[in-house]
Amino acid sequence: MSNVTEQELAMYRQMLAVAIEEAREGLAEDGIPIGAAMFRKDGTLLGRGHNRRVQEKDPSIHGETDAFRKAGRQTNYRDCVMVTTLAPCWYCSGLVRQFRIGTVVVGESRNFSGGVEWLREAGVNVIDLDSTECAELLAGYIESHPEVWNEDIGELPPE
Amino acid sequence: MSNVTEQELAMYRQMLAVAIEEAREGLAEDGIPIGAAMFRKDGTLLGRGHNRRVQEKDPSIHGETDAFRKAGRQTNYRDCVMVTTLAPCWYCSGLVRQFRIGTVVVGESRNFSGGVEWLREAGVNVIDLDSTECAELLAGYIESHPEVWNEDIGELPPE
Numbered sequence: 650m651s652n653v654t655e656q657e658l659a660m661y662r663q664m665l666a667v668a669i670e671e672a673r674e675g676l677a678e679d680g681i682p683i684g685a686a687m688f689r690k691d692g693t694l695l696g697r698g699h700n701r702r703v704q705e706k707d708p709s710i711h712g713e714t715d716a717f718r719k720a721g722r723q724t725n726y727r728d729c730v731m732v733t734t735l736a737p738c739w740y741c742s743g744l745v746r747q748f749r750i751g752t753v754v755v756g757e758s759r760n761f762s763g764g765v766e767w768l769r770e771a772g773v774n775v776i777d778l779d780s781t782e783c784a785e786l787l788a789g790y791i792e793s794h795p796e797v798w799n800e801d802i803g804e805l806p807p808e
Numbered sequence: 809m810s811n812v813t814e815q816e817l818a819m820y821r822q823m824l825a826v827a828i829e830e831a832r833e834g835l836a837e838d839g840i841p842i843g844a845a846m847f848r849k850d851g852t853l854l855g856r857g858h859n860r861r862v863q864e865k866d867p868s869i870h871g872e873t874d875a876f877r878k879a880g881r882q883t884n885y886r887d888c889v890m891v892t893t894l895a896p897c898w899y900c901s902g903l904v905r906q907f908r909i910g911t912v913v914v915g916e917s918r919n920f921s922g923g924v925e926w927l928r929e930a931g932v933n934v935i936d937l938d939s940t941e942c943a944e945l946l947a948g949y950i951e952s953h954p955e956v957w958n959e960d961i962g963e964l965p966p967e
Contacts, residue, residue: 702881706880706881707877707880708876708877708879708880708881708882708907709868709873709876709877709903710877714868714873717867717868718866718867718868718869720867721865721866721867722861722865722867722959723867723959724958724959724964724965725964726962738902738906739902739903739905739906740899740902740903740905740906740907741902742902743897743898743899743900743901743902743903743905743923744868744898744899744902746898746899746902747897747898747899747961747962748867748899748962749962764902799883800881800882800883802906803885803906803907803908805883805884805886806883
């Protein structure tokens, strides 16, 4: 992250705090604790959301897709920052790539690394903040609900 | 498509007819005419849907994601067939890859080729039926609504 200024880093951490709030809201609803938010580069919040697989029985609502939909119709995402507590899966990485979201801020990629390298190769600016708070929040959930976690990333349940 | 039997081809065409019905429903609602449906390999319908960007002001609802969400929570998509009137974009290709949907039947890839080759490289069975009906339905919409089409695939409007 040598090309990220201290000022940018401080802004990304503030943005991540919003995604963490969303993740905690999801956990309080007995859902998978993954949150996200989408901002303009100047810090304007466009949309925030969290995984709602359990709450709404809707497998299409990951943190990132929830934040994206809450932002409504936009014609240009190039100056947008998608911040998410967990590295985006292929589905959410595809969202970022199709709509050319310029920057992705990842809370952590320890539990799941998703499409991070693929996005970097496609020219997306990906910043991994390696947050222990994010990692521990999700790890606790995975430990207590392995079957829901496997379902959420399309893995078969252990035999 | 040398490894597809006549019987499978007939089934895929029947499945595509459902996606085309959805696309026509979208057009009747003044929306982008792209439809999709998800089936088990035995022909059981799990969910069907269409693009709802215009109707619900929701950019996250492409045909494939709508069919996927309508199918509700599933633990295994390996024997599923996602049929769509148009080749899936990166976002929907990511959905297919993350949830390991085994087969994708594409109505046409003339207007937009999306992530078809990427899915094939990842081992997904992709069958392109090259339907003139699908191609003409979408081409007519693109011609009359170029700005909505560009928005839907994350392209900047022409200057």
